[in-house]
Amino acid sequence: MPLLQAERDALLKPLATVTGIVERRHTLPILSNVLIRKEGETLTFTGTDLEIQIASQQSEGFSGEDFAITVSAKKLSDILRAIPDRAVVTFEDNEGRLTVKAGKSRFQLQTLPAGDFPTLAVDTNLRATLRMPQGQLKALLGRVQYAMAHQDIRYYLNGLFFVTEGSHLKLVSTDGHRLAFASAELEGNFDKNEVILPRKTILELYKLLAEVDDEVVIEIAGNQVKFAFGSIVIHSKVVDGKFPDYQRVIPQNNDKFLKIERQVLLSALQRAAILSNEKFRGVRLVLTDGVIKILCNNNEQEEAQEEVEVAYTGAPLDIGFNIQYLLDVLTNLQVETLDFVFGDVTSSVLVNIPDNENFKYIVMPMRI
């Protein structure tokens, strides 16, 4: 008696959805496994790393007895990927092992008891429920996720500051050298809620959200946030820590305005970056009347120079940056023009989208 019979794609898609967060090697062997549970006609795949839990449901008339097993996520997805597209796959329980059959192929996999699978205890202390189109959240995340810190000792920077306030959702990320801020207006009015979502959650969420108008429901609880969209439910713990006061670092007195076509600056920087110092990635921007000069050199004293004509009338300025921090913002914003507002050589530069208060990017210069 098979546990389950389905076309390969009906299984591979939900499996692939949850395996992104599954660590291959873990102190707890069951964390390398995916939980497969059938209840009624619904089949649910669940993966977890104890911080994030992703579940993906399919309700396409699965018949037969209810069951729940866990099996290596990596091996099962490797198997499913390797068999033909439209093949019909059968799961059979074989005395504690899972037999996967497809055509003339047959695989026996070890299982671990579903009862041992650690599912996150759902925090019922619900503080806010937000609804917005998936595509809108994806676009918002795209504007900030690249500036999150990675393995920073200030662990609270290795994530995204997620704030509801009034009718606004505000997202802030920073690695201490640059900071990205994006906000959006939501339906409804919210108390002030501030949580830090782990970097891994944000990257996974950004990957899984589709560019569609279908709704994503976000539930903020005490120490957990839940994202539900399409057939996917993500539960994420929040990072316990205090995010720095981002408003304090938004420069107020910068007075040198530069309006520039995003693509033109991006292309020039990409060319110059070829000869930037590999370790420090420095770039010099020399602003004079109507012209911005872009200069890179590396350890071998090779040099790149670019000139872009711009509408700049401020005082001359010779300022250095980590070129990656400039490339990041230019690549991740899908807009025509950007405003750069400079202060002096040692103060941060503010990058704005013209006539748009919902985005800000701040970069500290690099002394070169």
Next chain:
Amino acid sequence: MMQPGSDSPPASAARRIAHLDMDAFYASVELLRYPHLRGQPVVIGGRSTHAPVQDKDGNWHYTRMRDYVGRGVVTTSTYEARALGVFSAMGTMKAARLAPDAILLPADFDAYRHYSGLFKRAVAVIAPDIEDRGIDEIYLDLSSHTEDSVTLARMLKQAVTQATGLTCSVGIAPNKLLAKICSELDKPDGITVLTHADLPTRIWPMSVRKINGIGPKAAEKLAALGIETIAQLAAYDAQALLQHFGRSYGDWLHRAAHGIDDRPVVTYSEPKSISRETTFERDLHARQDRAALSDILIRLCERLGADLERKGYVSRTIGIKLRFSDFHIVTRDISLDAPVQTPAEILHAARECLKRVPLDQRMRLLGVRASALCHPDQLEQMPQRYVQGDLFDGE
């Protein structure tokens, strides 16, 4: 007692270097405390519960090796215990089978450090150019002294004995390599003086293992080439050594066999790393014993942080060391953008390192190490090129 950066004579000048090694140091310190144990096999390596107890009649009661149960290793042993085959780093249980009647004493590192300070200060009065090689051995540069070597060695030994009541062995030779070999030749309480002319008769007949720097693996490799004595090593083709052992080690082997060693006596040195480690009472597993392990890690980081603070260092590289139940050792390091000193910072970095080790086996030892050390005031003097500004300076 040590002068920072004092100059040593050029390598070409004829030098006179002494290696002074305390005799069975820990055990001898213990014998000062329990003099009636003199002449008996004594093993140091117990826990404080093994400390001798004095009853009301003034009689001492000692723990015998046969009563030992546990996982410790022998720290050191008296010459009488060594005669029974008990040496340092041997498992205490194994040692107990070899010498069941030997007396077991707990290690008292505070006492050893105290006596270490005493003998080094006494030596410094006679010969101030001292390279500290640990708790019980030092190198001395005697090149500027006028007395003959045997007289100097007697003076040094007498000063050590007067200050501590302990004996030491002194080797005097033209360089550190030979001095180190020398101090071993007439142990305990010995004096050995050697010149380059003595090399063929006194050094060459010895096993290559006597050279400090040829360990069991290199010795095995040498034996496979038919090299067992230092004479055979000296006679071996230098080019062939380079091929077998690589340029650096091969060259060193050749030079060592010919008694050549230009290393100066380094009278002052910065530590390369500072570490803390602990062997568990029983093997622990990352899953079942998570809480206990976490506590141990936190304590190690606290102690390491205190060490760094006391010694005035910050560290840019934090590493962990794990010894598993099958004794294999895994280390992981993480280099940090910003130097750290506080226990919380060390702990965070150590946890990052731990994430990179598969922890499916039981562990018996955990250690945390801080390296890439520097003084905080040196940081500001580093080259000021490519300095990335910080948004949250001062937070």
